[in-house]
Amino acid sequence: MNMTSIAVVGGGLAGCECALRLARAGLDVTLFEQKPGFRSPAHVSDCLAELVCSNSLRSDESASGVGLLKAEMRALDSDFMSAADACRVPAGKALAVDREAFARAMTARVAAQPRIRLVERRISALDDPALDGADSVVIAAGPLASEELSASLAEALGTEHCYFYDAIAPIVWTHSLDMNVVFRASRYGCENGEPAGQGDYLNCPMNREEYETFYQALLDARKVEARAF
Structure with a gap:
């Protein structure tokens, strides 16, 4: 019997994909997600794998770097890509999805996986007691990590800040x-x-x-x- 246990911090895109992949490999996973008890200013849904933009997944053309990555993920039977393709909306060469349908689909996949234990908890630091006992810890909090966790990561990395940049598109009637x-x-x-x-x-x-x-x-x-x- 495999007793290896993994803690994954963050139920976003990377965290859900990671947890599902590990569970399918026969490992026990505890997935920590701060919602619905706590949300960043960008979160509006209680679902996992919440996207902030329908076009967040960018190009699907294999000649581009991000498109080639998607092709490789499909070849590896990615849950992420399977859900995204099922929730796809027209966007030319880009992979755009129905955000709400995609988040519901990923949430359902995590809930249906018996080896994943979903825990609603805000992990505030790398030494959070909730992580004790895990054989390995995966930090997948992404750019919306809490200020406390971001500070803990920056300290561990020996940097003053962690950086993330994004743009906002205007809405035209x-x-x-x-x-x-x-x-x-x-x-x-x-x-x-x-x-x-x-x-x-x-x-x-x-x-x-x-x-x-x-x-x-x-x-x-x-x-x-x-x-x-």
């Missing part, structure tokens, strides 16, 4: 677009013999003056309040 000018096409041009006028994206051609007007409108628009994290 469809009724504000002139469909006599805007055209539909895929993100990187015609794909797979796609006929003109078809695709998953609305493209807005602009000359310099139009672009500068658009840019200024973005600067003047109502902003999403910046989060301290």
Whole structure:
């Protein structure tokens, strides 16, 4: 009987994939997730594997680095990729998913795995007593790790801070677009013999003056309040 036990901290994308893979390999896993008792300012769902953007998974083209990684994960029978493909929505060469359906699917997979014990607990440091007794510990808290855990990681790594950068996309009302000018096409041009006028994206051609007007409108628009994290 295999008595090896693994503690995985963080029930996000990496944490769920890791826990499921280890469980399928015959190892006992304790998956620590702080939700629903505690959420970061970016969390809105009680589900595991919560995505902040439907297009977070980026390109699915095997000629790109991230696309090749996805192809390798599919070849390795990844739970992550199986759920993502099942929840896919049109996005050209990108892998975009229905975020809520994807999170529910990953949560169900974890719940159905008898070797995974899901524990609602906020791990605040690498020496948290809850991690005692585990043969190995996997930190998969991601960029939304708590300030306390981030500080503990930074101390262990000998750095002052851990860094993560992301961007936010503006939301444009469809009724504000002139469909006599805007055209539909895929993100990187015609794909797979796609006929003109078809695709998953609305493209807005602009000359310099139009672009500068658009840019200024973005600067003047109502902003999403910046989060301290």
